[in-house]
């Protein structure tokens with residue numbers, strides 16, 4: 425049997441002929457998602473392996489290099505806050521202890537799953553548009569059953585968010601000028617606030633904080649936290665996209681300042 | 694303002710059928726069901742279309758308009774361009790009976806497979822006491838009008854007839870979630886939702902949420918929370934360790 429005769433053309437169903445009768449531009453959202461995700465992946469990969477221009481004005485560390493734990497971080501004194509122990513190798517990003525987990529966090533995220541199942545796997549590309557696959561097992565088998573590790577990568581993502589917050593705070597201290605505020609500080613700060621919005625609005629976070637309880641009335645504090653996270657959670661997809669944008673913008677800002685293309689405007693100090 | 698609406702309606706039965714073109718008068722403020730009724734009254738007295746309330750509350754008039762699952766009585770003509778051809782077909786996931794009417798008994802069969810509400814054995818009728826905070830989540834799911842548009846649009850069964858035995862569909866996965874989140878239900882529904890009702894087949898692509906005329910956040914509030922409970926019970930060694938040390942069962946641990 426072909427994919428179609430198992431689906432809308434299966435025996436007994438109305439013989440309509442067309443596989444979909446949708447007249448709107450249903451292909452646009454999955455196409456836009458594909459383009460958006462590919463741009464990010466290419467940019468992030470190039471930057472993660474560039475091993476250059478990741479630390480600007482002796483205080484701005486890009487999130488793509490945080491925590492900077494490679495021996496190579498020595499090229500930018502002050503960029504490594506947590507020691508340098510990974511070998512300096514061109515195939516090993518300087519933040520190789522955090523990047524794989526951040527990638528796993530987004531790959532197993534309930535929102536991104538929806539996004540790439542729809543746009544890359546076309547299962548389904550859009551609602552009521554038949555998918556091209558002859559069989560379908562969803563998330564019941566290897567490898568997709570591994571999506572269940574999401575909560576663990578969430579825990580790690582929280583730690584990385586704390587590290588990013590630390591980076592954004594110590595960036596207010598210049599090694600010779602003391603306390604300073606530059607445009608870069610605001611960029612780092614906005615980025616980290618939005619990263620927290622994305623991380624805390626996670627569905628696993630919502631579940632762990634209170635969602636798993638049967639009786640909210642017996643746990644007023646967790647109920648309150650669950651209510652807040654639920655409010656953030658309704659915007660989880662928006663935060664997923666915004667943070668891709670702010671991550672690139674923040675990194676680009678650090679890159680441009682570090683490479684001397686632009687100068688960081690100082691507001692204080 | 695009266696204008697001529699152009700319709701292509703699927704006419705036929707299980708043996709076959711075709712899209713047939715019609716031109717019908719339409720007035721300002723009307724919905725697609727009004728136009729079909731006028732078509733029935735003036736040109737095709739034998740047109741089969743199921744409806745009851747014309748108020749979006751009975752869930753009878755589900756069909757597909759321009760390829761999208763919708764309620765005929767809640768789809769205003771004004772959302773389409775006056776000259777646009779409206780293609781109306783029956784739901785394409787269920788067997789067709791005639792014209793726009795499908796056999797939705799798949800859904801009734803799935804409903805019966807879910808064990809009913811199970812209060813604690815020592816609680817008699819009339820002794821049920823619940824706090825609003827504890828029932829809020831289940832109440833959202835009670836808004837369901839059983840239109841089965843979510844069941845119709847879900848690609849797990851729409852595109853794979855062979856998955857029908859294993860998959861209850863979003864409406865009934867949500868029913869399990871409703872009971873699981875009910876403060877007085879003591880049955881353990883987590884293993885069952887995964888093994889008997891096929892929660893693992895759902896890939897959270899949210900088409901059910903997109904079509905629900907009641908605006909129920911099926912995926913975010915029912916399906917994903919159930920997936921997280923399954924992860925608690927099956928895939929989370931920390932949760933397992935905690936429960937083993939405290940000697941608590943899966944339902945007790947959620948108290």
Ligand code: SF4
Pocket residue numbers: 846847848849862863894895896897898899900901902912916
């Ligand atoms: S979210 Fe799950 S249940 Fe809902 S339509 Fe998609 S696959 Fe089906």
Ligand code: SF4
Pocket residue numbers: 752836837838839840841842843844864901904905906907908909911
């Ligand atoms: S959940 Fe929504 S779409 Fe599904 S049957 Fe109920 S009202 Fe209809």
Ligand code: FES
Pocket residue numbers: 529532533534535536574578622623625626627628629660
């Ligand atoms: S990060 Fe998206 S659901 Fe957890």
Ligand code: FES
Pocket residue numbers: 743744745746747748749750751752753754755764765766767
């Ligand atoms: S006729 Fe009752 S919902 Fe449309």
